[in-house]
Amino acid sequence: MSYPIITAAEAACYINNGDGVGISGFTLSGTPKTVLPEVAKRAEEAHAAGKPFKINLYTGASTGDSIDGVLTRAKALNFRAPFISNPTVRDAINNKEIIYADLHLSLMAQDLRYGYLGKVDVAILEAIDITPDGKVYLTTAGGIGQTVANLADRIIIERNTFHHTMGLHDVYEPKDPPYRTEIPVYKASDRIGKPYVQVDPKKVVGIVEVCLPNEQVVFKELDPVTRKIGENVANFILGDFKRGIIPATGLPIQSGIGNVANAVLKALDDCTELPPLDLYSEVLQDSVIELMERGRVNAGSTCSLSLSQECLQHVYDNLDFFRDRLILRPSEISNHPEVIRRLGLIAMNTAIAVDLYGCVNSSHIGGTRLMNGIGGSGDFARNAYISIFMTPSTQKGGAISSIVPMVTHADHTEHDVRVVATEWGVADLRGKGPDERARLLIENCAHPDYRNLLWDYLKIAKNGHVSHNVAAALALNTTYEREGDMRKIDWGRYL
Numbered sequence: 001m002s003y004p005i006i007t008a009a010e011a012a013c014y015i016n017n018g019d020g021v022g023i024s025g026f027t028l029s030g031t032p033k034t035v036l037p038e039v040a041k042r043a044e045e046a047h048a049a050g051k052p053f054k055i056n057l058y059t060g061a062s063t064g065d066s067i068d069g070v071l072t073r074a075k076a077l078n079f080r081a082p083f084i085s086n087p088t089v090r091d092a093i094n095n096k097e098i099i100y101a102d103l104h105l106s107l108m109a110q111d112l113r114y115g116y117l118g119k120v121d122v123a124i125l126e127a128i129d130i131t132p133d134g135k136v137y138l139t140t141a142g143g144i145g146q147t148v149a150n151l152a153d154r155i156i157i158e159r160n161t162f163h164h165t166m167g168l169h170d171v172y173e174p175k176d177p178p179y180r181t182e183i184p185v186y187k188a189s190d191r192i193g194k195p196y197v198q199v200d201p202k203k204v205v206g207i208v209e210v211c212l213p214n215e216q217v218v219f220k221e222l223d224p225v226t227r228k229i230g231e232n233v234a235n236f237i238l239g240d241f242k243r244g245i246i247p248a249t250g251l252p253i254q255s256g257i258g259n260v261a262n263a264v265l266k267a268l269d270d271c272t273e274l275p276p277l278d279l280y281s282e283v284l285q286d287s288v289i290e291l292m293e294r295g296r297v298n299a300g301s302t303c304s305l306s307l308s309q310e311c312l313q314h315v316y317d318n319l320d321f322f323r324d325r326l327i328l329r330p331s332e333i334s335n336h337p338e339v340i341r342r343l344g345l346i347a348m349n350t351a352i353a354v355d356l357y358g359c360v361n362s363s364h365i366g367g368t369r370l371m372n373g374i375g376g377s378g379d380f381a382r383n384a385y386i387s388i389f390m391t392p393s394t395q396k397g398g399a400i401s402s403i404v405p406m407v408t409h410a411d412h413t414e415h416d417v418r419v420v421a422t423e424w425g426v427a428d429l430r431g432k433g434p435d436e437r438a439r440l441l442i443e444n445c446a447h448p449d450y451r452n453l454l455w456d457y458l459k460i461a462k463n464g465h466v467s468h469n470v471a472a473a474l475a476l477n478t479t480y481e482r483e484g485d486m487r488k489i490d491w492g493r494y495l
Contacts, residue, residue, distance in 0.1 A: 021036075080098055
């Protein structure tokens with residue numbers, strides 16, 4: 001079957017007010033580049049004429065400004081899930097201009113199939129190519145491409161000739177209950193699916209020709225704080241390895257995205273006593289590619305190659321080497337609890353705040369203002385062999401402590417948080433009661449400027465198994481919001 005070649009503007013005409021639109025990609029990688037900006041133009045024209053035009057957008061994770069930013073500024077988004085990072089859409093969600101559902105990333109494709117999120121009318125897939133019988137070879141991310149293609153009435157292909165990742169994908173979609181069987185991934189390098197997304201050719205309304213790179217994410221250079229966090233985590237893992245808690249063969253690593261994750265990988269590379277690593281993660285960054293070439297990483301299983309353009313081109317130029325070492329999976333598989341628990345991952349994710357008993361806030365500022373969402377941290381934390389959360393001990397130039405009496409929004413309860421690390425040290429919370437956890441977090445992780453403040457809080461909150469004085473805990477946030485420095489709190493009125 002041959003497919004019509006259409007422009008991005010023509011493709012946008014297949015998307016109407018009220019439609020559910022599902023796209024390929026995960027973070028800034030593998031997302032469509034040209035059709036959705038044209039949808040934004042249609043929305044602006046409709047609004048100028050006094051007509052409604054909004055869509056529901058379903059993605060694998062966050063997207064860049066060319067999608068979330070452009071659609072938000074055009075007031076073209078009604079609903080968004082499951083994760084965001086663009087500041088424009090973040091502000092709109094916090095101002096209640098867009099409905100947002102914060103989901104575990106492993107659940108996004110499943111929830112769409114179950115019908116929880118509404119209909120998928122249109123799927124837009126970024127691809128290297130599509131064959132006449134409907135084999136779609138995706139670019140640099142797995143995401144939810146297969147699921148939205150199955151559910152959609154209409155499919156638009158953005159054929160992006162900038163990319164060359166053919167052969168890296170492993171597309172596998174579980175059956176829904178009651179017919180689901182085990183997911184047969186037994187090591188990070190296992191391939192269990194197809195190298196392409198299979199679509200019904202009759203659904204494909206056209207191909208939009210594109211030659212554009214992924215939007216680039218820029219990370220800060222490693223600073224002394226992030227370097228020290230990385231060293232503390234690596235030394236902790238090495239200690240568990242020497243004690244025999246981690247098997248002699250090692251265990252697969254999951255690390256989040258950002259400079260803290262890069263710092264951890266750099267520090268693990270320096271721990272030459274550890275065996276070469278396998279990574280089973282949702283995102284891989286430039287540092288993994290370097291470690292792979294140096295023999296420090298055997299295999300990298302991921303949902304997204306979140307690489308710089310230079311690093312991505314290097315992968316393309318050396319595909320014969322990387323094809324046997326890199327696996328791109330759907331987010332439903334890269335983040336699946338069953339696989340995470342079976343493989344025994346050492347999971348490392350970042351926190352906004354950690355309270356004295358080990359509960360973690362990873363998604364909201366002050367308990368109400370969305371930052372990005374829970375992402376995949378919950379998928380990994382609850383099911384990991386070791387669940388580690390990392391954060392600098394202070395924020396806002398030292399005016400606020402990241403170790404707090406009581407988190408204002410709990411994404412991860414103390415039941416799922418095994419280890420906490422800051423630049424000051426590591427608190428191993430495994431097998432500890434609430435009082436022990438509080439002591440370890442204050443002594444090992446809190447900034448010295450806040451330790452006495454936290455000890456004073458414990459004197460106030462002294463009743464019950466998990467002791468809290470809610471009014472006193474909230475006073476920390478009130479003091480920060482009004483005066484800008486949590487160290488000004490006076491506990492005397494609560495004694």
